Each structure stands twice: as C-alpha cells, then as structure tokens.
Amino acid sequence: MLGTLEGRSLLTFLAVLEEGNFSRAAEKLGYVQSTVTSQIQLLEQSCNQKLFHRLPRGVKPTEAGEQFAQYARQFVQLGHSLEEAMENLNYPRGMLRLGSLESFLVTRMPDFMHGFFTEYTEINLLLETGFQADIVEQVQSHALDFGIVPMDPQKEDLIFEPLIEEEMIVVSSQSLAYLIANEGWENTSGIQMVGFGSRCVYHTEGLRLLSEMGIPSDSRSTGFASTELVRQIVTCGLGVALVPKISMAQELTSGLVVSLPLPRQVTFVHGIVRHKKRVLNTPSKVFYQEIIKYFSDRTSLRPIE
Structure with missing residues (x-):
C-alpha cells in the first residue's frame, strides 16, 4: 500500500473531503474532474476500501474514509514540515x-x-x-x-x-444578589444558570454548584452563543453564571455585577x-x-x- 501512495493523491483526497464534491475539489486544485476521480479510485484500490459514499449532490466519507483522513492529514503535515525544514x-x-x-x-x-x-x-x-x-x-x-x-x-x-x-466565580446582578441574600438560594425559584450549554465545562460545573447550594429542581439552564451575550444576560439580572473572575473584572469594579458566596473554591x-x-x-x-x-x-x- 505504501508503495502506491503519493502526496498529490492525499492532497486530492483531503480537498474532496473538505469540499464534499469532486468538481469543487477539482476547481480548487486546478484539475479536471476526471483527474480527481481517478486519483480517488487509485487510493481506494490501494486501501481496498471505499473512501466516499457517492451521493446525488456530492460525496461523504465512509467509515474507512474517516479513518483514512486522520492518517492523510498526518502524512501531508509531515510533508509540509519537511518542505519547510x-x-x-x-x-x-x-x-x-x-x-x-x-x-x-x-x-x-x-x-x-x-x-x-x-x-x-x-x-x-x-x-x-x-x-x-x-x-x-x-x-x-x-x-x-x-x-x-x-x-x-x-x-x-x-x-x-x-x-x-483560573479563579472562577458565580456572578449576578445587584438586584438578584439582594434577593438571594434575603430569601436564600433554596427559596429563590427560577434562577437560571447562564452559560454556553451542557457541552461547556464551566456551565456544567456551575450547575453542580447550584445543586450543592440547594437550588430548586425547577431552576433552568440557559445556553448562549457568546461570552458577551452571557455577560449582558447576567448584567440584566436574568440569571447567574460561573465565569473566570478576570472576565468580569470591569463589571465587578463598576458594581454592575457582584460575586456570590460559594460553598467551595472553584478553579x-x-x-x-x-x-x-x-x-x-x-x-x-x-x-x-x-x-x-x-x-x-x-x-x-x-x-x-
């Protein structure tokens, strides 16, 4: 197999993978489409595996193609490193x-x-x-x-x-902090943990903290798409967020938000x-x-x- 592989074919494979289409890959590489098709066919013969599903409007990698892509990237990256060296x-x-x-x-x-x-x-x-x-x-x-x-x-x-x-803190608006201080976490319903959603490690740790502090089971978790949007939502008093302390330094200094007491340090x-x-x-x-x-x-x- 190694004797039949060449860098040009691997670059073609990666172009097809990125573009999802033989003709767009050919245009990107400056080839005619038949050249791209033949190079992919040669790779598939070398691997004895189909690398792409041929679809009506393009291609998608097969399981073998996804595996091949990892090694193709390494091969091409080594080639670039050699060229640069x-x-x-x-x-x-x-x-x-x-x-x-x-x-x-x-x-x-x-x-x-x-x-x-x-x-x-x-x-x-x-x-x-x-x-x-x-x-x-x-x-x-x-x-x-x-x-x-x-x-x-x-x-x-x-x-x-x-x-x-990184030191982490839970922040809220002044008004929400006052409510929590007077009513207690356990008696304050509807508090949202604002963050990037369940895939974010900050957000997940924040929900764990709320659970430790006795937040009611009807509390909500809200995910947003950017750091700035999380900052704005918290500042408006619509929830709390677990964030790096440095990310809210200006808001803490100006009093737009406050840092809430936590049951343990989070870093x-x-x-x-x-x-x-x-x-x-x-x-x-x-x-x-x-x-x-x-x-x-x-x-x-x-x-x-």
Whole structure:
C-alpha cells in the first residue's frame, strides 16, 4: 500500500473531503474532474476500501474514509514540515493552527498575541474557538497544532502543559444578589444558570454548584452563543453564571455585577495540549516556546519539564 501512495493523491483526497464534491475539489486544485476521480479510485484500490459514499449532490466519507483522513492529514503535515525544514531551516514562517475557548482568548491572550505576531510577522494563525471536547478531538485528529483547554483531557496520545490557574466565580446582578441574600438560594425559584450549554465545562460545573447550594429542581439552564451575550444576560439580572473572575473584572469594579458566596473554591487549570506524535513545524515550535514562557513569567505554575 505504501508503495502506491503519493502526496498529490492525499492532497486530492483531503480537498474532496473538505469540499464534499469532486468538481469543487477539482476547481480548487486546478484539475479536471476526471483527474480527481481517478486519483480517488487509485487510493481506494490501494486501501481496498471505499473512501466516499457517492451521493446525488456530492460525496461523504465512509467509515474507512474517516479513518483514512486522520492518517492523510498526518502524512501531508509531515510533508509540509519537511518542505519547510528544507526551505526555511530555523526561520519562523508558515501556518499555525490553534483552538481555544473564546473566554480564554478574550481575557488571557490579547497581550501575548500582539507581542508574538508583532515579532513573528511571517507566521499566520488559523484560530478555532469551541468547547473542550471539540478542541481535544481536533488535536487528536491532527486538524490543530495546539489546543488551549481548561482542564487536562487525560488522553494517552496527548501532552498537556499547564499555563495558568483560573479563579472562577458565580456572578449576578445587584438586584438578584439582594434577593438571594434575603430569601436564600433554596427559596429563590427560577434562577437560571447562564452559560454556553451542557457541552461547556464551566456551565456544567456551575450547575453542580447550584445543586450543592440547594437550588430548586425547577431552576433552568440557559445556553448562549457568546461570552458577551452571557455577560449582558447576567448584567440584566436574568440569571447567574460561573465565569473566570478576570472576565468580569470591569463589571465587578463598576458594581454592575457582584460575586456570590460559594460553598467551595472553584478553579480550572488552563493548559496547552498537543499530540505526542505530531511533528511540530518551525512556527509551532516558536509559538509553543513563547506561550510557555509568557505564562510561566505570569504565574506560579511551573511548566512540566
């Protein structure tokens, strides 16, 4: 099988996977459609498996195709790394792929990003935001070079390096805090835990806290699509939210929201994850070294050797 594979066919496979259509993949690659079709057929012969379901309006990967995609991405990434190594040696130039929670990017990364990309002007960033599970999956499948997540995913194929311990607080408006203080959590009905929904680790931990504090079973959980929207909903007094303290610093100072007493301290250790077998290109190596140093200089957490 290895003797029949070539990089051009793998690039074609990934283009078809991304476009979901042979003709659009051909247009993207500058081929005629018959070339794309023949290359996919050769790959399927090499694998002795069908890689795509042929549908009336496109294609979708088969189970074999999804498995093949993971290795194709690794193969192509190794090829790019080899090409870059030969052309650039140690010069930091090229693409960097990073995934992170939106709230971490907004509160912790602006200064780092400004300094990093001011110095390394020929490194380009492809940034993905999402939940921890999504980011971990993309790092495992080699779709991302790195992910920044709020807890160690404890996956055998990943390396987790702690960056910073994040203090979490439950915030509410002044009026809702007054009601809770006078009526008690257990007698305050209809309190919403506002967040990103059940797939968000912050939101899940927030609901666990409410349960510990005796919130009635008729309380509601509401998911929203952005950090700013969660902030606005809480400020308007429509619910409480478990958030990084730093994300509400201005609102706490101005009195728009208050931090509510909790039965226990809540923290998350944000860290950077990468695949053990991923060969880091020069931009990735530089980024990795710089982000570890940046947070090491600002926290008591010592990076793992």
